[in-house]
Amino acid sequence: MRTKLTLSTPAAALGRILDQLDRELIEASDEDILDAARDLGMNPMMKGSAAFLGLQFFSFAEFFDGDALKNLLQDGAALKAAAPQMASKRTARRPKSKRSIEQKDPAVK
Amino acid sequence: MPQIPQLADQRILTPAQVALALNLISRMDFLRLKAIARLHARGLPPDVSWDDLLQEAFTRVMTGSRRKPQGVAMVAFLAGIMRSLRSEHWSRARGGPASNETLRIDHQRDLSRAAELRDPGCDLEQALLAREQIEAIEQLFAGDPVALGILDGLAEGRSAAQIRAGMGVSKTDYDSARKRMRRALLREGLTCALN
Numbered sequence: 001m002r003t004k005l006t007l008s009t010p011a012a013a014l015g016r017i018l019d020q021l022d023r024e025l026i027e028a029s030d031e032d033i034l035d036a037a038r039d040l041g042m043n044p045m046m047k048g049s050a051a052f053l054g055l056q057f058f059s060f061a062e063f064f065d066g067d068a069l070k071n072l073l074q075d076g077a078a079l080k081a082a083a084p085q086m087a088s089k090r091t092a093r094r095p096k097s098k099r100s101i102e103q104k105d106p107a108v109k
Numbered sequence: 110m111p112q113i114p115q116l117a118d119q120r121i122l123t124p125a126q127v128a129l130a131l132n133l134i135s136r137m138d139f140l141r142l143k144a145i146a147r148l149h150a151r152g153l154p155p156d157v158s159w160d161d162l163l164q165e166a167f168t169r170v171m172t173g174s175r176r177k178p179q180g181v182a183m184v185a186f187l188a189g190i191m192r193s194l195r196s197e198h199w200s201r202a203r204g205g206p207a208s209n210e211t212l213r214i215d216h217q218r219d220l221s222r223a224a225e226l227r228d229p230g231c232d233l234e235q236a237l238l239a240r241e242q243i244e245a246i247e248q249l250f251a252g253d254p255v256a257l258g259i260l261d262g263l264a265e266g267r268s269a270a271q272i273r274a275g276m277g278v279s280k281t282d283y284d285s286a287r288k289r290m291r292r293a294l295l296r297e298g299l300t301c302a303l304n
Contacts, residue, residue: 009232010239011199013264014152017246019192020263024291025145025298026185030137036295037140044140051140051299054160 124167133170138184144298145188149195151242152235154202166190203235249293255286256293 037044042051128134134142142163150159166187169175177186243264250256255278262272273283 008265010236010243011152014239014243015196015199016266017243017260017263018148018151018195021246021290021294022145022148022188022192024287025141025148025294026182026188028141028144028291028295032291033137033140033295033299036292037299039292039296040299042299044137052136052143054143 124164124171127171128167134183134187140299141184142187144295145184146191147298148294149188149191151245152239153195153198157198162191162194163187165194199235203232249297250290253286253289255282256290259283259286259290 034044037049037051040051042049044051125139143159146159146163146166150157150162153162169190170177170183170187175186175190177183247257247260250260255276258276258278259272262275267275269283273280276283278286
């Protein structure tokens with residue numbers, strides 16, 4: 001019978017351990033994750049949970065969150081609708097230029 | 110000419126953010142992947158963090174350099190990519206093919222007589238680092254002799270049946286220990302932020 005040879009260096013051993021343990025994590029159910037999080041006093045169902053630390057996707061997730069996106073779109077639409085009125089008001093209230101004031105000054109003439 | 114509407118948000122998105130937006134993975138998958146990335150980052154050179162592994166794995170999927178076979182779950186596929194990335198980084202650290210830190214002996218410009226020597230210090234350093242990481246993993250299961258026995262068996266490349274036979278534990282005890290190990294790994298994986 002042939003003997004199976006395995007490398008016994010610490011690096012090879014670590015590689016084998018990691019390859020096997022990652023399967024445990026792949027197969028972990030949502031319930032397993034929630035239980036582990038609960039052990040740590042975390043609630044992954046909550047926004048901003050410490051469980052997500054290091055995973056930089058919160059701002060984006062919030063952006064795509066229904067309400068946040070709706071508010072953003074409403075704000076954008078309101079700004080767009082108000083833009084022409086604001087522009088006309090700005091034109092109407094535009095202060096007189098220094099030059100025009102100076103021209104009215106008789107002393108200058 | 111039709112105008113292209115401006116993007117509502119001009120943030121630069123990470124590959125992980127895009128994956129989430131495309132529904133490639135769920136929020137719970139993210140936590141699963143965080144734990145897996147933190148596991149695979151053990152023993153990596155200090156310039157590589159677990160987040161680098163994770164983002165790189167997403168990038169390879171999204172750029173199409175790695176294609177997910179049908180029937181394979183996205184988390185398992187991404188974990189596989191992280192595993193191969195880890196091997197690449199280890200090989201780089203060892204001074205493998207991707208590294209330029211080899212000594213070339215070709216005094217007479219005769220390539221047939223050329224030889225490449227690897228820095229033996231690299232292997233020693235990596236062995237120490239690996240030993241350190243194995244001890245850190247063992248610490249996660251301290252006080253659980255069955256889990257530590259399983260870990261020894263895994264390090265030696267034994268199958269579940271061989272480990273059970275070697276330790277003389279029942280399948281139920283073995284499965285319970287694996288469950289405890291999974292929980293401990295998840296706790297460790299969820300704990301902290303960046304490396």
